[in-house]
Amino acid sequence: MESLTAPDRFLRMAVDLVNTRTLEPEKLVSPAALAEFLIDHGEPTADVTDDDLAAVQAVRERIRPVFHAEARDAVQILNGLLADYAVQPYLSDHDGAPWHLHVAKPDATWAEWLAANAALALSGFAATHGFTALDTCAAPDCERVFVNPAANRPRRFCTPTCSTRTRVATHRARRAGG
Numbered sequence: 001m002e003s004l005t006a007p008d009r010f011l012r013m014a015v016d017l018v019n020t021r022t023l024e025p026e027k028l029v030s031p032a033a034l035a036e037f038l039i040d041h042g043e044p045t046a047d048v049t050d051d052d053l054a055a056v057q058a059v060r061e062r063i064r065p066v067f068h069a070e071a072r073d074a075v076q077i078l079n080g081l082l083a084d085y086a087v088q089p090y091l092s093d094h095d096g097a098p099w100h101l102h103v104a105k106p107d108a109t110w111a112e113w114l115a116a117n118a119a120l121a122l123s124g125f126a127a128t129h130g131f132t133a134l135d136t137c138a139a140p141d142c143e144r145v146f147v148n149p150a151a152n153r154p155r156r157f158c159t160p161t162c163s164t165r166t167r168v169a170t171h172r173a174r175r176a177g178g
């Protein structure tokens, strides 16, 4: 299992993981779907069982509130995840991979590996950019989460699509209201 030098990769993985289930239907519908998610996020291969799928979904729901909560509550969740899943970091070059850092235990399950790396990436990001940089889309019919490192460029929506949809809806509502 890869765990690598770029925290960005795990930050993106944490965001994308939460967004596998929002108001849209569940995307992690099978072990194969989870394997595809892991490979899409940089893993060379992924053997995934039904137990892995259930455990990853549970980790996902534990991470989700970090994007909604006040800083103090988000810190409690992240520190809890780090306490439960992160271990003393160590370097590895297993399977011919270049030297990279592992923060999950050597025999970690996919859920444990994901929890450790996602918690570390989110913690590092929040420590640098503040918890307001971890946010949820403001569109009423969207629950997607996102990260926004640009403090001077406040962002309310997950995508330009949601921003446009909301603006159009607001405009229509205003017109309908007279």
Ligand SMILES: [Zn+2]
Pocket (backbone or CB within 6 Å): 001, 002, 003, 092, 094, 097, 100, 102
């Ligand atoms: Zn590795």
Ligand SMILES: [Zn+2]
Pocket (backbone or CB within 6 Å): 137, 138, 139, 142, 143, 144, 157, 158, 159, 162
């Ligand atoms: Zn949105």
